[in-house]
Amino acid sequence: MQQNLIDKFNNFDENYKYILDKINESAIKSGRKFDDITLLAATKTVESEVICHAFNQGLNYMGENRVQEFLSKENDLPEKMHKQFIGTLQTNKVKQIVGKVEMIQSVDSVKLAREISRQSIMRGISTDILIEINIGNEITKSGIDFDDFNSFLEEISKIEAINVRGLMTLGPVGAEKSKKIEIFEKMNKLFVDNKAKKVDNISMDYLSMGMSDDFDIAIEHGSNMVRVGSALFGQRIYK
Numbered sequence: 001m002q003q004n005l006i007d008k009f010n011n012f013d014e015n016y017k018y019i020l021d022k023i024n025e026s027a028i029k030s031g032r033k034f035d036d037i038t039l040l041a042a043t044k045t046v047e048s049e050v051i052c053h054a055f056n057q058g059l060n061y062m063g064e065n066r067v068q069e070f071l072s073k074e075n076d077l078p079e080k081m082h083k084q085f086i087g088t089l090q091t092n093k094v095k096q097i098v099g100k101v102e103m104i105q106s107v108d109s110v111k112l113a114r115e116i117s118r119q120s121i122m123r124g125i126s127t128d129i130l131i132e133i134n135i136g137n138e139i140t141k142s143g144i145d146f147d148d149f150n151s152f153l154e155e156i157s158k159i160e161a162i163n164v165r166g167l168m169t170l171g172p173v174g175a176e177k178s179k180k181i182e183i184f185e186k187m188n189k190l191f192v193d194n195k196a197k198k199v200d201n202i203s204m205d206y207l208s209m210g211m212s213d214d215f216d217i218a219i220e221h222g223s224n225m226v227r228v229g230s231a232l233f234g235q236r237i238y239k
């Protein structure tokens, strides 16, 4: 095997162990168990060989950002791995991934939800989604406005063949810890309040927030799914 890949595997193994320990610690701090938290590997720019290695070490959730990149890796990925979509999704690309990913985390418009629905109906399936919320993220602007959540949820609950499974946010990249905590708490409150509501087609199973530089803080403030890229695989040169 190429030395380059061996180095990547070793690097991953070290990072993975460290991250699992931190997840365990943060879960306990927030009164939960390690198993209550899902670690999803954000695998953009990561080669299939490395993703397969990660899977063999026990990391069984992955998320891709780009449709093309996902499709180019798809055949080389473990069949049993949970594959999700976490990036900005253009409506015209929905047909390429519906049925191939188990969940689309980044739904931030009714138009996008309708297209996921339409493509799911054509395939005789239903697709799990998360609603992406823009909270304190000035840079990407992806996600619906926090204040529009209730009306968005009402619209989306009427759409067939999609199941809302929770909420996702990118959060404020590079913000101070106190600001992050404030935002994570606000997301957690939205999650918990809506979990109590019991609306048709809506369940609040996943609160997907926290990335490499703040997954521990996110877990301590309610997250039960963290999307970690660079802290597992090393810094990306681009994206």
Ligand SMILES: *Cc1c(COP(=O)(O)O)cnc(C)c1O
Pocket (backbone or CB within 6 Å): 042, 044, 065, 086, 087, 170, 211, 212, 213, 227, 228, 229, 230, 231
């Ligand atoms: C890249 C990415 C992540 C992970 O980012 P890191 O800082 O590398 O951990 C998480 N979520 C989304 C949507 C991403 O695009």
